[in-house]
Amino acid sequence: MLSAVACFPLERHRLFETRDPDEARDRVGKVFCAHQLSYAGRGRRLFARQNFAQFGHLALSYLAYGEEMIIDAGEIENCYFVRLIRSGSSEIRIGKYQFVGNSRIGSVSSAKLPLSMRWSPDCAHLALKIDRRALERHLSDLLGSAILRPVEFIPELPVDTGRGASYRRLIEFISNELDCDDALMASPLAVAGLEQMLMTSLLTMQPSNYSAALSARVSPAAPRHVHRAEEYIRAHADRPITIGQLAEVAGVHTRTLFEGFQRFRGITPFAMLKAVRLERVHAELKTAGTSGCVSDIALKWGFAHLGRFAQLYRRRFGELPSETLRR
Incomplete structure (x- = not known):
């Protein structure tokens, strides 16, 4: 291992140091996501180091390459990243957004959105990794209803003022605690909090x-x-439901019902019905055992187009229906 000449965040949790770009790509890929790594300029003096600490469904990482590099991660399937740029700068493209990150502007990358970056030679990131299923499950709990689409954040994160600065301090506090003492992370209650x-x-x-x-x-x-409409949907999700029935149960016109759902739930009544049925499929698959059949359970809950159903299911639960059944 190459010797370090300075103290970096998460130094007690050293993952690797290397001058080999292929090794750097493989080691980072194992804890982050598969990606392409290439030199951006003429320099070839890479000195990559990564410190990495996992806690619960989250992880913190300090990463630097010591050379101008291009990172292309494509669509990240299973996690979200919040990146604070400790030094240098980074040209960042996330989905349709393109901007320059630095010590004042961090980034938030979202699952299912393509990510690519060009790091300056002195660029270093302190990154928070969040498991996709954990974040979407938490969002579902906050909303009180299932979600159908992955979360798509605005990628630019100002971290020098306001709530962004508070979030940066929170990440830095946890990083410092991980370097000072393991007592905090040894407590399951503290980690959950x-x-x-x-x-x-x-x-x-x-x-x-x-x-x-x-x-x-x-x-x-x-x-x-x-x-009223929500209660009816949950109680009768296994039956055919029309918008007329929902409006009658709710005691309002259909337009009023749609407006209420959009304002207070951010979805349509039928989107909620689909989400509830998807949750029922998930629950059945978890208990069906080896004798269960994905197509039969999907059809039972009204998903006639099995290819589309599999896509919706994977977006919501992070795995294919057949994988849930096997587990």
């Missing part, structure tokens, strides 16, 4: 495609007709 805090703060702080639904959740309570 940190997970909840980091995920809740990110979901409520950083704009995303669920911001409106989250805002509605903490605004005045949803009206009675929305609750």
Whole structure:
């Protein structure tokens, strides 16, 4: 191992140091995600180091390459990343967004959105990795309903003022604690508390495609007709349901019902029905055993197009229905 000449974040949790770009790509890929790594300029004096600490469904990593590098991760399937740039700068492309990150501008990358970066030679990241299923399950708990689409955050994260600065300090505090003492992370209750805090703060702080639904959740309570429709959907998800039936049960016109769901739940009544049925499929697959049949269970809950069903299921639960059945 190459000797370090300075102290870096998470130094007690050294993962590797290397001058070999192939080794760096493979080692980082094992704890982050598969990606392409290549030199951006003429320099070939890579000196990569990564420190990495896992806690619960989250992890913190310090990573630097010591050379101008291009990282292309493509679509990241199973995790979200919050990156603080400790030094240097990084040209970042996430989905349709492109910007330059530095000590004042961090980034949030989302599952299912392509990610590529060009790091300056002195660039170093302190990154928070969040398991996709954990974040989406937490979001579902906050909303009180299942979600159908992955979370898509606005990628730019200002970290020099406001709530972004508070989030940066929280990540740095945890990094320091990991370097000082293992007592905090040895407590399952403490780890669970940190997970909840980091995920809740990110979901409520950083704009995303669920911001409106989250805002509605903490605004005045949803009206009675929305609750009535929700209760009916949950109680009769195994039966054919029409918008007319829902409006009659709720005691309002269909337009009022749609407006109430959009404002207070961020989805349509039928999107909620689909989400509830998807949850019922998931529950059945977990208990069906080896005699279970994915197609039979999917059809039972109204998913006639099995290819589309498999895509929806994987987006929601991070695995194929057949994988849930095997487990």
